[in-house]
Amino acid sequence: MGGRVIDADSKPTSPSNGERNLVLVGRTGNGKSATANSILGKRAFKSKAGSSGVTKTCEMQRTMLKDGQVVNVIDTPGLFDSSADSEFVSKEIVKCIGMTKDGIHAVLVVFSVRNRFSEEEGAAIHILESLFGKKISDYMIVVFTGGDELEDNDETLEDYLGRECPKPLKEILQLCDNRCVLFDNKTKDTAKRTEQVGKLLSLVNSVIVQNGGQPYTDEIFAELKKGATKLRDQQVEVDSLKGYSRREISELKEQMKKSYDDQLKRTTEMFEYKLKETTTRLEQQLAEEQATRLKAEQAAQSAQTKSNDEIGKLKKETAEIREQPKNGWCAIL
Ligand SMILES: Nc1nc2c(ncn2[C@@H]2O[C@H](COP(=O)(O)OP(=O)(O)OP(=O)(O)O)[C@@H](O)[C@H]2O)c(=O)[nH]1
Numbered sequence: 001m002g003g004r005v006i007d008a009d010s011k012p013t014s015p016s017n018g019e020r021n022l023v024l025v026g027r028t029g030n031g032k033s034a035t036a037n038s039i040l041g042k043r044a045f046k047s048k049a050g051s052s053g054v055t056k057t058c059e060m061q062r063t064m065l066k067d068g069q070v071v072n073v074i075d076t077p078g079l080f081d082s083s084a085d086s087e088f089v090s091k092e093i094v095k096c097i098g099m100t101k102d103g104i105h106a107v108l109v110v111f112s113v114r115n116r117f118s119e120e121e122g123a124a125i126h127i128l129e130s131l132f133g134k135k136i137s138d139y140m141i142v143v144f145t146g147g148d149e150l151e152d153n154d155e156t157l158e159d160y161l162g163r164e165c166p167k168p169l170k171e172i173l174q175l176c177d178n179r180c181v182l183f184d185n186k187t188k189d190t191a192k193r194t195e196q197v198g199k200l201l202s203l204v205n206s207v208i209v210q211n212g213g214q215p216y217t218d219e220i221f222a223e224l225k226k227g228a229t230k231l232r233d234q235q236v237e238v239d240s241l242k243g244y245s246r247r248e249i250s251e252l253k254e255q256m257k258k259s260y261d262d263q264l265k266r267t268t269e270m271f272e273y274k275l276k277e278t279t280t281r282l283e284q285q286l287a288e289e290q291a292t293r294l295k296a297e298q299a300a301q302s303a304q305t306k307s308n309d310e311i312g313k314l315k316k317e318t319a320e321i322r323e324q325p326k327n328g329w330c331a332i333l
């Protein structure tokens with residue numbers, strides 16, 4: 001793509017309200033980092049095959065597009081994998097909120113056409129909804145990676161979804177108004193790279209328009225932002241205080257930092273509680289669904305056995321009836 005990558009720490013040249021904050025979520029190995037790199041136009045994040053998670057923590061990188069548009073891309077580890085520890089996940093979410101400042105313009109939910117869609121992935125969306133409210137789905141865009149593999153099989157995304165779209169995936173697509181895009185993160189074809197990133201960014205633009213230009217935020221975002229701003233302002237103020245010793249200034253700063261850290265801790269604990277509650281509820285729901293499915297299967301099985309028995313009985317009776325006249329005539333003769 002035609003984007004120029006600039007460091008996460010460097011100052012953007014466009015106003016902050018012109019920036020786009022994109023967060024990538026999805027199961028470990030689905031290609032979040034590879035997609036983030038495709039958007040950025042360079043290998044900013046480590047992306048490789050492996051059975052365990054490659055990305056260990058949320059990280060932001062940014063790029064500036066040709067038109068001056070700054071795009072902040074936040075890569076995350078597999079936060080909603082069932083193996084993820086809830087305390088770690090909560091800390092990462094808080095960290096991620098801290099990075100987005102003004103809010104999230106789009107959540108890119110990454111699936112891979114190379115991996116089978118799992119129930120766990122369906123559950124991840126419900127976890128997102130339970131943490132951030134139903135409104136979050138208005139910001140979701142589904143990214144399917146592995147476009148090259150579909151191409152090798154002469155298939156389009158529509159073909160793939162026509163043959164491989166389990167109910168939970170269908171529901172996710174419906175939830176986000178069928179906003180989806182196919183990515184081939186392996187291609188060296190510059191035109192193809194530009195086209196797929198362009199398609200994604202135009203979906204991001206339509207999400208922004210649909211949401212009245214407002215990125216996703218809620219009270220938690222607002223509180224954390226307020227806390228961070230307060231800490232920064234207080235520290236500047238303390239630095240300008242006259243008549244205090246270095247030690248006193250450093251103690252004052254410590255106190256302020258502690259109050260902000262306490263706020264972060266409380267928010268993390270709140271997320272952890274919500275996460276545990278949602279996971280338990282979803283596990284129960286899944287277990288109930290499985291039990292219902294099993295019961296239905298058993299009922300079908302027993303109906304089949306019964307019907308087989310009845311057919312067997314009928315066959316026997318028919319055979320006996322066929323035998324009977326012969327016996328009768330035999331008796332008469
Ligand atoms: N063929 C093909 N492979 C891809 C594509 N996108 C990603 N991959 C591969 O999939 C593997 C995992 O990609 P990552 O980007 O590391 O996945 P991730 O979601 O960031 O994984 P974690 O950081 O572990 O959560 C790597 O070997 C990538 O090269 C794609 O479009 N096509």
Ligand SMILES: [Mg+2]
Nearest residue numbers: 032033054055
């Ligand atoms: Mg990664």
